Amino acid sequence: MSTVDYIIVGDGYAGLFFAHQLIRNNKSFILFSEGRKSASQVSAGIINPVVLKKFTTFWKAQEQIDFLKKSLLEIQGYTGSNYLIDAPIHRIFHDENEQKLWKKKSVSEELKNFLSENFDLLEGVKNDFLTGKVDQSARLDVSGFFIGLFDFLDAGGYLLKESFDYDELNAEKSQYKNFQFKNILFCEGMGVTKNPFFSDIPVNPNKGHHIKVKLSEEIPENITIKKKHFLFPVNDGLHFYGGTYDREQLHDQVDDSAVEQLKKGLSEIYQSAFEIADVKVGFRPTVKDRRPIIGRHPEHQHLYVFNGLGARGILNGCYFSKNLYNFIEEGIPLPPEVSVDRFK
Template identity: 45%
Template sequence: MMHVDYLIVGDGYAGVFFAHQLIKNKKSFRLFSAGKRAASHISAGACNPVILSRFNKIWKHQELMNYLPIAFSEVSEYLGKNYLLDQPVVRVFHDEAERNTWLEKAHSDKLSHEISDKVLELHHVNNPYGGGKVIQSSRVDVLGFFKAFHQYLEEQGVMIKESFNYQLLDAQQKTYGEISFDKIVFAEGVKVKDNPYFGTAPVVPNKGHRLSISIDEILDPYIISKKHFLVKMSEEDVYYGGTNDKLGDGTEQVEQKSVDDLVGNLEDLYPHHYRVNQVLVAQRATVPDRRPIIGRHNSLHDFYIFNGLGARGALNGSFFSKMLYDFIENNGMIFPEADVQRFYLSNKML
């Protein structure tokens, strides 16, 4: 029987960033990948310290933004490339009132280090009121990052390309088929609902649509934000999305109303010819209190959850993977707002 220090279930941002912590600390592991499209895999990869709908900082914004380049630099040591790109977010203002609010916030103590007080004029989208740049923002080359990371795991022989079968897991003996392990981390996103150990975690599937389009015109070199993100991912793929369909049907079927809304908003922003190549759909793992869920099972003390990263998968995944690892291995602390214990203590989890 093979023995490893860890099993990881899930291959999105949570799974691969926790795998990074194990690689960095020379721990043995196997990561289970069902080979299915996750929300992480089709995200824009925007890393942004500001909630653009309200012009407020995200929770723990400075800690997350400070650690992000450190994590990608570490990963680049074995992937051979840094997939964090210097591509800032630019908010296209809806009207004069929004522009004035932005400028007021940019001159306040609250956001003066996060947003620019310079009004930009973009050249290839409709922006009669201009736009504002988020100073600390950047973008992950999502497709390149996951392709390279998964390939690296395969080359190292540590990726198991199959769906995790809970019936093969012996929680008392800590075995999975012919593998024995010390600890297991479930980083399954919305699939956690099928997990017999963490299935009552209040993870809410949030359906997101995004368009993959082709354009003939040059696009301004930013992550352009107006209702949704418009950004060039590659020569073949321009991203527009993603929707936030809280009342979705619970499946990954394309919903025409969401597509129609995206097309309408895109045409309001982008005045040139474009072609829709594909509509991509996935379910984000969100939490009602908008905080990740990380930590230890209430009774199985070698079972852990890493979930609820929401729309900020790269930011939350990189930072909280280290927090979870330090908690497990070094008796570190977990922010109470992100600790799974908040749900055990309030009887929201069994």
């Protein structure tokens, strides 16, 4: 029987960023990956400290941005690759009132570090009322990040490419098949609904679509454009456009209505011809109070959950992985705002 410090079940942002905490602290672990692309792996990879509907920020935004940059530098140290793309968001204004609101908030204490005071005119897209740049925003090279981390984990013997079988888990003896573990972490996204130990945590599926398109005319390539959705270049001469939010149509298939919504939204800002090359669907695990769910099982003291990252999976996954590690290893209490205990 093999002995490990941790078993990680789940291969999205929560699982990989927690694996990074284990790597940097020289902990032994096994990560279970089913091989299917999770919602994280088809996400846009947007790193954004601003809520772009109302021009507000959110809890611990600056701390999360700073910690992500630090963590990605650490990950670069062992994968050899930089996954941070310096492509700031440019928000297209709908009208003059949005310009005025942005200008007002750009000098507020809360947002002065995130909202540029100057407006820009972009070539190739319709932006009659100009755009505002979100300072400290960027993108993650999502494909590169997951390929790089999986390759590293596979080469180091950390990766098991198989589904986790709950029936094989003996929680009392801390055993799973031929593994003896100290702790086991479940970070399965919406897969948690099938987990007999944490199926009652209140995560809700939010279905998202995005499309990849071939544009007939060039647009700025070193930025991320946002109006209704995000538009930016990806590989093979294509552009990403998305994503939608849907809490009602929760089947696994593509919804034609969502694709039409994306086509309409893109046509509003890009008025040249484009061709849809691909459509992707994913389910974000969201929580009513928009905070992750982290903590220990009430009966089995070596079982933990890390879920509910929502649309800010990169920032939430990175920042709160450290909180969870410190809670398990050092007994440092979790912030009550993200603790699973808040739902007792």
